[in-house]
Amino acid sequence: MGTEKREAHHYTTYAYNAEIKEKRPYPPCRAACPVNTDVQGYVGLIAQGRYEDAFELIHAVNPIASTCSLICHHPCEQECRRNDVDEPLAIRHLKRFALEQATEYRRKKRKPIPQTKEESIAIIGSGPAGLTAANDLAELGYKVTVFERHPTLGGMLSSAIPPYRLSREALQEDIDDVLAKGIEARTNCQIGKDLTLNDLTEEYDAVLIAVGLSLSRSLPIPGVDAPDVLLAIPFLNDVAYGKQPKVGEKVLVIGGGNVAIDVARSARRLGCEHVEMVCLESAEEMPAWSWEVEEAAEEAIEVHHRWGPQAIRVNDGKVEGLEVVKVKSVFDEDGRFSPVFYDDQTSFIPADTIIITIGQMSDLSFLEGTPVEVDERGRLIWDRDTQMSSADGIFTTGEVITGPGSAIAAAANGHRAAKAIDLYLRGEDIKLGLVAEEKETILAFPEELVQKLSKQSREKIVHLAPKIRTSNFDLFEVGYEEQAALMEARRCRTCGGGAIVNAAQCAACLTCLRICPYDAPLVTSKAQMIPEICQVCGLCAAECPGLAINMVSYDAGEFREHMSDIIGDVDPERDAPILVAFRCNHNAGVNGDQLPDNVRPVHMHCVSRLDVLDLLKAFECGADGAYVMICDEENGKYKNVPSRVKKRIEYVRQLISNIGLESERLSYFEAGTHPDEVWRQAARKMTEKVKALGKD
Amino acid sequence: MIVADQKPINEILGMLERYDKVLFVGCQTCVAVCMAGGEKETGVLASLVRLARQKAGQPIEIDEAAIQRQCEEEFIEPLEADGYQAILSLGCGVGVNKLADHFGIPVLPGLNTGFMGHIEEHGVWAETCAGCGDCVLHRTGGICPVVRCAKSLMNGPCGGYTDDGLCESGTGAPCAWIAIYKRLKELGLLESMTETSPPKDWSKDRFSGPRTRVREDVRL
Amino acid sequence: MKLTELIDSGKFVVTGEVGPPKGTDLSDLVKEAKTLMPAVDAINVTDMQSATMYLGSLATCHIFKENDLEPVYQLTCRDRNRIALQSDLLSAVTLGIENVLILTGDHPLMGDHPQAKPVYDVDSVQLLEIASHLGEGEDMVGNELNGKLDLCLGAVVRPIAEPLEPQIIKLEKKVKAGARFIQTQGVFDASHFEKFMNAIQHIDVPILVGIILLKSDRMARFMNKNVAGVEVPEPLVEEMANAKSKAKTSVQIAGRLINEMKDMCQGVHIMSLGWEKRVPEVLAAAGLYELPKKKKKKKVE
Secondary structure (H helix, E strand, C coil), X not given: CCCCCCECCEXXXXXCCHHHHHHCCECHHHHHCCCCCCHHHHHHHHHCCCHHHHHHHHHCCCCCHHHHHHHCCXXXXXXXXXXXXXXXXXXXXXXXXXXXXXXXXXXXXXXXXXXXXXXXXXXXXXXXXXXXXXXXXXXXXXXXXXXXXXXXXXXXXXXXXXCCCCXXXXXXXXXXXXXXXXXXXXXXXXECCCECHHHHHHHCCEEEECCCCCEECCCCCCCCCCXXXXXXXXXHHXXXXXXXXXXXXXXXXECCCHHHHHHHHHHHHCCCCEEEEEECCCCCXXXXXXXXXXXXXXXXXXXXXXEEEEEEEEECCEEEEEEEEEEEXXXXXXXXXXXXXXXXXXXXXXXXXXXXXXXXXXXXXXXXXXXXXXXXXXXXXXXXXXXXXXXXXXXXXXXXXXXXXXXXXXXXXXXXXXXXXXXXXXXXXXHHHXXXXXXXXXXXXXXXXXXXXXXXXXXXXXXXXXXXXXXXXXXXXXXXXXXXXXXXXXXXXXXXXXXXXXXXCCCCCCHHHHHXXXXXXXXXXXXXXXXXXXXXXXXHHHHCCCCCEEECCCCCCHHHHCHHHHHCXXXXXXXXXXXXXXXEHHHCCCCCCCCCCCEEEEEECCHHHCCHHHHHHHHHCCCCEEEEEECCCCCCCCCCHHXXXXXXXXXXXXXXXXXXXXXXXXXXXXXXXXXXXXHHHHHHHHHHHHHHHCCC | CEEEEECCHHHHHHHHCCCCEEEEEEEXXXXXXXXXXXXXXXXXXXXXXXHHHHHCCCCCXXXXXXXXXXXXXXXXXXXXXXXXXXXXXXXXXXXXXXXXXXXXXXXXXXXXXXEEEEEEECCEEEEEECCCCCCCHHHCCCCCHHHHCCCCCCCCCCCXXXXXXXXXXXXXXXXXXXXXXXXXXXXXXXXXXXXXXXXXXXXXXXXXXXXXXXXXXXXX | CCHHHHHHCCCCEEEEEECCCCCCCCHHHHHHHHHHXXXXXXXXXXXXXXXXXXXXXHHHHHXXXXXXXXXXXXXXXXXXXXXXXXXXXXXXXXXXXXXXXXXXXXXXXXXXXXXXXXXXXXXXXXXXXXXXXXXXXXXXXXXXXXXXXXXXXXEEECCCCCCCHHHHHHHHHHHHCCCCEEEEEECCCHHHHHHHHHHCCCCCCCEEEEEECCCCHHHHHHHHHHCCCCCCCHHHHHHHHCCCCHHHHHHHHHHHHXXXXXXXXXXXXXXXXXXXXXXXXXXXXXXXXXXXXXXXXXXXX
């Protein structure tokens, strides 16, 4: 995408530089993401208020982006290098903000993809994996039909994830994007019942099994057959489809995973005030995400740790509670699940409804009588190198083969399956085509660097009060306001988006080495930038006498290249002087500057990148004046910036005064603590000052 | 490296007065490192000249190029100068000479070439070798009296150094001979200062016409 | 007469100093020199002092000779290459000049033609060697000379310097190269001079201590700030500041300084900087000269 003019008189840029980024080590956030979302890229776009561009970048690799923006377990945040500085960036929440801002935009751009290929593909299941594969294959020009046994698309996202976590509106946006590509969706169609797999293999050139894990596991203990003993998936199905499953006054959920939390919190929202959970694991061992456990605790859900279910006490057909036995250990020495109990320590947890949430498995009954084989334990046999089942042309993807995981991991596998099918249909070597390049990941901040980085607290994510949120199934989390989102986005350290050296231009002059406040450059015969250390301030690029340095996350030359566009046509009869105003995103405030028409604002992530050439170019392209808003050393994101930029401004002032232009035409303003106010006043002051000097 | 400085802009504007289509050529070696004539400075100067000419109502068309080293024929070769009335070189004087030899159009110097030197601190360059053709550094603790002493004295300081050890000339330069004295003392080689240096053979310096160096064995 | 002959005879040698004018009229200078001459043994004629263009030293020395004034021909390395320097030395001999003081010369940047190309083809040590070699009957590249050259060569030293050792090393070299007398930069503190004289005990050469006539406290402060090697102690500056008659006090100070230092050295070199007529009073104050009895005013005219 490169650079573009955002709206009249408002210029910001943030190049994707996708190609360069692919050749560089990934930042940890991107490496951690199963679909390798360019987090730094889209967060940077958000920081500039370019939400539609952010959407494009996110959506390019993730067809279930809105879903992920609400429910993703965000490994990106766990790996965020800001963890070592203060708190991780709120990446998921920023994604949500960007996608919500881009809703109208994405709806408008939906359009069918022309079918350019002869072959057709049937996909069984429309969960994250199936949906992603459908999306990719449609993009490639194949005819795609998705079969879904439920009345709605989305698999578990639609049929099991409770709406308080995933709003159906958000999910629908994702589904609509995919469907708009011209995919046929056949809902309420169960393979094995309404149609057979063999029907599909006859009609389609390839079939993809993406049926997920749709069956709940039960427990082999007495009492499980009682009517008030429920299984998680059917329970969640009912919740998802608004069937208001009946629960008693005291619900006990067996299990300690994320689904168990969903079940418990759903039960709270069905009106039950006493919801408890019981699990084998201690609080630390519990497989559910810690934040979900906390959110459940806020909703007064109590967890009984380290108790194993022994029997459900049933009296007269009514559940009275669960007999439990104390757990000695959950895992064996090798870390495998192998619970051991203190047989003599037992207890009883009273409950009138028990919901078993101890895991899922797939329903593969439809494979009977088909060439697709299953192993002795009933698991689908498949080839990891090709994603193909034992039957030629029948592929498989998602949790049916990977086991339980995250939606985004399933989507990642869906991408892979789509690629495998494309290779298959084109008659190419699937295994070879699927080999993924091992990506290098940039390492943590060195300890001494952390000391140099400015701290900035994470913008709080607001949840509805427990009392309010447990009274309905509405989304419990509140999205960022624009100001908060911008502040949060600007916390990103742009890892991996930093300086790169064009060796052909590098004279090994050592300027970068001397100028860098963080000691990122290493100069031997040529300069090299250590991506772990580079903070992307851009000081070096603006100082390099060989113009050898550019940045991964933006093009250091873009302002001067686009200065005529930024300034636009210059009316020789103009009354007000044309001014180019530079400032950083950090000080940019929310969109919609109230600036007079004669001012052309240019935003960048830090004015440290502002080059002597950029400033001169403004005058060359017809500006009557220019000014820069500069943070002070203490409040700035980067070190050594104000003094450096002021020196450059002073130098340009000298240069222009040498050719008879008044040096006052170029100025700077200290942002201070009220940058918006300074910005407004700067426009007024400079307009007056330059007007008095006359047209240049 | 060769250290140069950009000519005053008005001198450059004067040289370019009669032209309206000019090629500016930077050099990406010494003068890039000393921030006088690399690709960046070429861009800055071109921008400034265009701006000045616009302002004067006599716009000028300037294209910018930068080559690896203007002192090498092979690097100059790919440069196209067709259609330009003149070239402004931001190379050192060597580059200007080479470009002028190569192209059949006027080649103008954008820089004043200064000296061979080193970076004292970022943004400060200092002369440390005169290229006199007759090195005496082994006798002077590695500090060149030919160029670092304003009078090129060979036998010790004059009487003009200040208490801070600076040269009497007022340039702010340190007295080379005080530096030599201190260095030799540190090295335990002060006796080499007591030996009288005979008058220097300046015919090996630039005063006997252009110097050449030939190594027959490597000639093609 | 050669200064060395006087020194060898055991006389405490006294030299003065004048600077040729910017122009061609030497009459005033000759007049001043004549007031000076009775009190001194010889008068240095500067070679475009402070790197400022003046009438030449050589021509002035020649005119002095014609006026029975004994000149010390100052020759710097700044403006002439080795060819011109040797030639000028030959010229000097031809013109009957016997005393030559060899100096490096102030840098052109300090004078009125800072754009000038400095020469410094040879330095003062090398020029002393060259001049000595001319005395042996051949030029510096070994060509034979006709006629005889017998010059009394002198050089200068800065006795107060930090560090001092490089000055001493260079002085040794100058003496080795043929310097037969040494005139020093102006000294205002006898104890400093004593230290210097102790430091050069091993060098066998007559030293003429430099005395600068103070004209005012402002001048003293200016020199302290701007002239390398000149340090006027604060009490002397005060003395000048409080002086009713600057000239009288200046003479007293100079006389006192000479008195304090004359036993440490072999002579004195007085830099009067235009106050040539005060020099006899200074020397009288130092007990080195007896002022002629004042004649009646009428007779002067």
